[in-house]
Amino acid sequence: MKTPYLLLTCSVFSFAALAQAKPLSYVGGTMVMQENDETGHTLSVDYTFDPHFALGLYTKKEIGGEEFYTIGPQLNTLLKRWNLPEGQGNIFSMTGAGISRQGSTNQPAAWAALLADYETRRLFFSYEPRLMDAANIETSFWQRAHVGFAPYLATYDQLNTWLLLRVDHHPAKTDHVTVTPLVRFFYKTVWLELGYSSNNHVMVNWTAQF
Amino acid sequence: MRRILLTLTILIALSGSILAETITTTVNGMVCAFCATGIEKTFRKQPEVATVKVDLPKKRVVLTTKPGKTLSDAKIKEVVTYSGYSMGKIDRAK
Numbered sequence: 001m002k003t004p005y006l007l008l009t010c011s012v013f014s015f016a017a018l019a020q021a022k023p024l025s026y027v028g029g030t031m032v033m034q035e036n037d038e039t040g041h042t043l044s045v046d047y048t049f050d051p052h053f054a055l056g057l058y059t060k061k062e063i064g065g066e067e068f069y070t071i072g073p074q075l076n077t078l079l080k081r082w083n084l085p086e087g088q089g090n091i092f093s094m095t096g097a098g099i100s101r102q103g104s105t106n107q108p109a110a111w112a113a114l115l116a117d118y119e120t121r122r123l124f125f126s127y128e129p130r131l132m133d134a135a136n137i138e139t140s141f142w143q144r145a146h147v148g149f150a151p152y153l154a155t156y157d158q159l160n161t162w163l164l165l166r167v168d169h170h171p172a173k174t175d176h177v178t179v180t181p182l183v184r185f186f187y188k189t190v191w192l193e194l195g196y197s198s199n200n201h202v203m204v205n206w207t208a209q210f
Numbered sequence: 211m212r213r214i215l216l217t218l219t220i221l222i223a224l225s226g227s228i229l230a231e232t233i234t235t236t237v238n239g240m241v242c243a244f245c246a247t248g249i250e251k252t253f254r255k256q257p258e259v260a261t262v263k264v265d266l267p268k269k270r271v272v273l274t275t276k277p278g279k280t281l282s283d284a285k286i287k288e289v290v291t292y293s294g295y296s297m298g299k300i301d302r303a304k
Contacts, residue, residue, distance in 0.1 A: 026247070026249075027248075029251070051291075081239070083238040085238050086241070088239040121241045153267065155243075156246060156264040156265070160244075187243075188243060189247050
């Protein structure tokens, strides 16, 4: 890891915590998430049908290692939530199964992930380990953490801004560890993330909730 | 004189039933504007509710009911819980 990124990582972690889109919205809400980063291009659409469950479709084109496509339905579950006067903590699971395709080869695929987060109005922290089994194409373990803070406290009707650092550990990729400083903007139900990773990839993510 | 007093009493009683009510509830866990939208949208679906205002810094939701309508504490708790949060205290004013 390059020294400036290491220093940035340490300094942001010293502020405390981190952020990431939650895989559930409100009951009756549909969430569209699109991510473009050094690991690939992801599109998911989720419908929350219960305070604890959302069902959706997950698709991803993997890059930065084996290149392949995956598509399949995904169930997102809120396993535990802590509602505190000054913060909220959550544990979610995301599980899915479908098909991975590499070249002209199709393989059954299954994936499972946990997402733990804690946030206040000022700080955010999250950690996500993920298992992916695409048979002969790729079987991998991957983990991601975010740490971030809000430089100002926005009200409900204002533009919210967060400064974050994302650390990825994905041994199946060419670059096993990447660090991505990013800025997140959100206004009510739309958010946009822009970042640049330590292996020189531009990151553009957006989420919209209807 | 009695008639006037009686009329005034009836008018006051009637005006109470047609006034809108302002209900303020604190919501534990409501720290993010992105997430608070769920609470706002769920309260807006309630037929008794005229306006909803989210006050993120104070972690509270201010509801105004339609004239003559009210929302019980149990219903407010149900909406807040259904939206994924837990309810704090409730204040009411007419």
